[in-house]
Amino acid sequence: MVGIVEEARLVNIGAKPVEDYVFETILMFQEGSSTVVLKGSGGFVSKAVDVYNALVSRLGDSVELVKVDIGSDRFKGRFKSFIAITVRKKY
Amino acid sequence: MVGIVEEARLVNIGAKPVEDYVFETILMFQEGSSTVVLKGSGGFVSKAVDVYNALVSRLGDSVELVKVDIGSDRFKGRFKSFIAITVRKKY
Numbered sequence: 001m002v003g004i005v006e007e008a009r010l011v012n013i014g015a016k017p018v019e020d021y022v023f024e025t026i027l028m029f030q031e032g033s034s035t036v037v038l039k040g041s042g043g044f045v046s047k048a049v050d051v052y053n054a055l056v057s058r059l060g061d062s063v064e065l066v067k068v069d070i071g072s073d074r075f076k077g078r079f080k081s082f083i084a085i086t087v088r089k090k091y
Numbered sequence: 092m093v094g095i096v097e098e099a100r101l102v103n104i105g106a107k108p109v110e111d112y113v114f115e116t117i118l119m120f121q122e123g124s125s126t127v128v129l130k131g132s133g134g135f136v137s138k139a140v141d142v143y144n145a146l147v148s149r150l151g152d153s154v155e156l157v158k159v160d161i162g163s164d165r166f167k168g169r170f171k172s173f174i175a176i177t178v179r180k181k182y
Contacts, residue, residue: 045137049172053163057170068159070176072144079148081140083174085161 008086009033013040013048021051022058029089035066038085041073045083052085064088099177100124104131104139112142113149120180126157129176132164136174143176155179 009028011021025036040048055063066086072079100119102112116127131139146154157177163170 043137045140046134046172049136049161049174052161053170053172065161068161070140070143070156070159079144081137081144083140 006034008035008037010037010039011051013038013044013051015044018047018050018054021047022054025051025055025087026059029063033089035086035088038087039082041075041082042080045081048083048085052087055087059089062089062091064090097125099126099128101128101130102142104129104135104142106135109138109141109145112138113145116142116146116178117150120154125180127178129178130173132166132173133171136172139174139176143178146178150180153180153182155181 011024011028013021021038025038028036038048038051040046040051052065056065064087066088068086069084070082072081074080102115102119104112112129116129119127129139129142131137131142143156147156155178157179159177160175161173163172165171
């Protein structure tokens with residue numbers, strides 16, 4: 001039996017307000033995606049966690065934290081820290 | 092048989108340079124602690140990941156990532172995002 005693995009959608013955290021990324025994520029859930037990755041690099045690592053916390057305070061336990069990945073990407077010859085927060089809509 | 096569970100030591104990330112926290116962590120390892128938690132709150136969440144990446148680039152695979160916790164703490168009536176990165180010295 002061939003299972004369908006749903007591709008996780010990506011929200012790249014940047015200079016916009018936290019709420020914009022919360023709505024972007026909720027919209028993806030409403031469009032049928034169940035898994036979304038919030039990715040923040042460099043100075044936006046903190047904001048990615050802010051977006052996660054705002055999402056949880058808004059959606060409560062209908063959203064769950066799947067995993068948190070941290071590391072560094074090479075960017076224009078320099079290394080930049082990143083965080084990738086995978087969240088899943090339970091219901 | 093009573094096992095001894097070694098208490099993880101805590102490095103609170105603040106305004107000092109990244110390297111200061113890297114040395115603080117290495118010192119803890121040299122003093123015999125095998126598990127250290129790098130905790131950053133608010134704007135220092137990004138720096139906690141920077142410290143982790145600098146530690147890995149310095150110590151290579153003698154240090155391993157145990158887990159990453161994210162959430163929010165209540166601080167003076169407001170919620171502040173935090174990250175707690177648990178690292179272990181393998182050898």
